[in-house]
Amino acid sequence: MMLIPGRSSKQGTSLNAGKLKEEYQAVTSTIEMNESTMRKLGLSAGDRVRLSCTTGKVEVECGKPRKDEDLPDGMIFIPYGPSSSELMESDTAGSGMPMSKQMMVDVECLGAK
Amino acid sequence: MSETKTPEAAKDEPNIRIVEDATCTFCGCVCDDMELTVDLDANRITKAKNACVLGRAWFLQHGIEDHPQAMIDGREVPLEEAMDEAARILHEAKFPITYGLSDSPCEAQRVAVAINDLVLGNIDTTTSVCHGPSGIAFQGVGESTSTLGEVKNRADLVIYWGGNPAESHPRHFTRYTVTPKGRYIPNGKKDRYVVLIDVRKTPSAPVADQLIRVKPGRDFELLWALRALVRGRDVDPDIEKITGVSREVLDELVERMKNCNFGVLFFGMGLTMTRGRHFNSGALLALATDLNKYTHFVAKPVRGHGNVTGADNVVSWQTGYPFGVNFHRGYPRFNPGEYTTVDLLARGDADAALMIATDPASNFPKRAIEHLKKIPVISLDAKPTYTSRQARVAFMVATYGINTGGTVYRMDDVPITLRPAFDSPFPTDEEVLTGIHTRLKKLRANGRKKAA
Numbered sequence: 006m007m008l009i010p011g012r013s014s015k016q017g018t019s020l021n022a023g024k025l026k027e028e029y030q031a032v033t034s035t036i037e038m039n040e041s042t043m044r045k046l047g048l049s050a051g052d053r054v055r056l057s058c059t060t061g062k063v064e065v066e067c068g069k070p071r072k073d074e075d076l077p078d079g080m081i082f083i084p085y086g087p088s089s090s091e092l093m094e095s096d097t098a099g100s101g102m103p104m105s106k107q108m109m110v111d112v113e114c115l116g117a118k
Numbered sequence: 119m120s121e122t123k124t125p126e127a128a129k130d131e132p133n134i135r136i137v138e139d140a141t142c143t144f145c146g147c148v149c150d151d152m153e154l155t156v157d158l159d160a161n162r163i164t165k166a167k168n169a170c171v172l173g174r175a176w177f178l179q180h181g182i183e184d185h186p187q188a189m190i191d192g193r194e195v196p197l198e199e200a201m202d203e204a205a206r207i208l209h210e211a212k213f214p215i216t217y218g219l220s221d222s223p224c225e226a227q228r229v230a231v232a233i234n235d236l237v238l239g240n241i242d243t244t245t246s247v248c249h250g251p252s253g254i255a256f257q258g259v260g261e262s263t264s265t266l267g268e269v270k271n272r273a274d275l276v277i278y279w280g281g282n283p284a285e286s287h288p289r290h291f292t293r294y295t296v297t298p299k300g301r302y303i304p305n306g307k308k309d310r311y312v313v314l315i316d317v318r319k320t321p322s323a324p325v326a327d328q329l330i331r332v333k334p335g336r337d338f339e340l341l342w343a344l345r346a347l348v349r350g351r352d353v354d355p356d357i358e359k360i361t362g363v364s365r366e367v368l369d370e371l372v373e374r375m376k377n378c379n380f381g382v383l384f385f386g387m388g389l390t391m392t393r394g395r396h397f398n399s400g401a402l403l404a405l406a407t408d409l410n411k412y413t414h415f416v417a418k419p420v421r422g423h424g425n426v427t428g429a430d431n432v433v434s435w436q437t438g439y440p441f442g443v444n445f446h447r448g449y450p451r452f453n454p455g456e457y458t459t460v461d462l463l464a465r466g467d468a469d470a471a472l473m474i475a476t477d478p479a480s481n482f483p484k485r486a487i488e489h490l491k492k493i494p495v496i497s498l499d500a501k502p503t504y505t506s507r508q509a510r511v512a513f514m515v516a517t518y519g520i521n522t523g524g525t526v527y528r529m530d531d532v533p534i535t536l537r538p539a540f541d542s543p544f545p546t547d548e549e550v551l552t553g554i555h556t557r558l559k560k561l562r563a564n565g566r567k568k569a570a
């Protein structure tokens with residue numbers, strides 16, 4: 006599936022409280038998918054999920070489902086943070102910029118918390 | 119202007135100061151119309167009039183951290199001792215790198231460049247992992263540009279591509295681009311047409327008159343098709359299958375772009391962080407240039423950090439290049455992919471790092487972070503971060519715009535002066551960097567490093 010890290014309001018406000026604080030850590034390890042994708046994967050809000058790719062793997066929490074028209078099928082959104090960095094490839098293709106959006110990841114459901 | 123209330127006026131209140139026209143430096147909008155209410159007894163801002171949700175969090179959550187000014191290996195030390203150690207590390211390193219700078223005022227950025235000139239180091243800013251690809255594209259394609267003031271007063275077509283200002287730059291719409299009334303836009307939003315181009319429906323969508331959903335990774339194809347249509351060429355009949363956007367929508371958008379009075383393309387990291395990077399930004403800049411055959415059209419990157427634009431400006435005017443600059447040979451060289459920080463760390467080139475107002479230990483790729491753990495790191499930050507926690511030398515500095523003055527550049531390259539709200543017990547990053555620079559000059563006088 007395709008992982009798209011990005012900014013969110015909560016990520017921005019919790020950043021001000023401090024990166025080492027719980028709120029920032031919770032916000033940046035919560036993913037969003039659309040209703041159909043979550044249904045297909047048998048996921049509900051609050052479930053634990055493991056995202057992995059050749060670079061690394063992280064455990065995150067599944068957030069509330071987004072409407073199908075808001076997020077395409079098979080796409081995962083996550084606010085920027087330590088979890089998205091863990092999966093980021095360091096190759097920049099000679100540009101200085103690692104591929105920080107549109108990362109292909111495997112998704113494994115770990116069940117409820 | 120700031121004023122401190124007289125004791126009579128503030129009888130029942132604590133010691134209050136009102137700071138008018140203060141500047142928020144949380145994002146690249148750098149809004150300079152803040153009215154801050156400061157409780158001087160508690161060293162806190164209690165009200166930030168005109169701030170958005172992010173700006174409010176920036177001001178109201180800011181307190182004076184209970185933290186030492188300087189630490190070496192996690193142990194509190196006097197400031198002078200930490201500066202000595204930082205200078206020693208940079209002096210002895212073979213390949214010292216400096217990174218960050220986008221949350222420091224220009225005055226501090228200038229000293230960081232001077233340090234690198236002296237130690238024959240490598241200086242790079244967070245631009246390399248946000249709009250660095252656009253910086254590369256500017257050099258290749260050029261930029262049709264304007265200030266946000268011109269957009270406010272003239273733009274009747276506003277297109278956002280790969281950005282979500284509602285969450286990243288909440289006042290971009292309300293202060294500059296969509297709702298404000300301008301000289302030639304007397305009715306504000308009613309006189310503008312707003313288009314949002316993105317892979318997902320973001321919280322910015324309700325502001326737009328039209329949302330165009332592009333397939334992930336197909337921005338370049340979509341931009342190139344628009345360029346072809348603007349020039350009257352035909353495009354692949356399968357364009358909808360390729361980009362997710364129908365030919366009718368494309369034709370309508372092209373007509374709208376050619377027939378507006380003043381169009382602007384704002385672009386975000388949806389373009390620069392995805393496959394294609396500088397080719398995506400370059401295609402968008404070229405589209406804006408093409409459109410100038412028909413009307414007035416400009417393109418502007420939407421910049422993230424408060425003074426990332428200042429970092430580009432300062433590093434450019436001092437070295438000739440905007441980021442990823444290496445001094446090893448005694449003169450500046452620019453080569454993204456070689457002298458950019460993610461690459462330098464992932465390849466294991468750097469043997470010491472000066473990290474200024476940035477947290478690569480949390481937001482860089484894992485491989486780069488692993489190397490960072492192996493080398494001595496000097497960090498300057500206003501809050502404890504993952505990077506400061508693992509730094510050999512960690513300085514806690516005053517927050518720019520809240521505790522210090524200085525100059526920052528808004529995302530449209532307009533310089534703005536900061537008005538601090540209250541004092542901080544921490545030194546400014548300019549003071550710390552100047553202290554390190556002075557020590558380095560002395561160390562250098564005893565044995566100058568030879569250029570490679």
Ligand code: SF4
Pocket residue numbers: 142143144145146147148149168169170171172173174287288289290
């Ligand atoms: S838009 Fe940006 S600069 Fe303006 S108040 Fe909000 S966070 Fe601060």
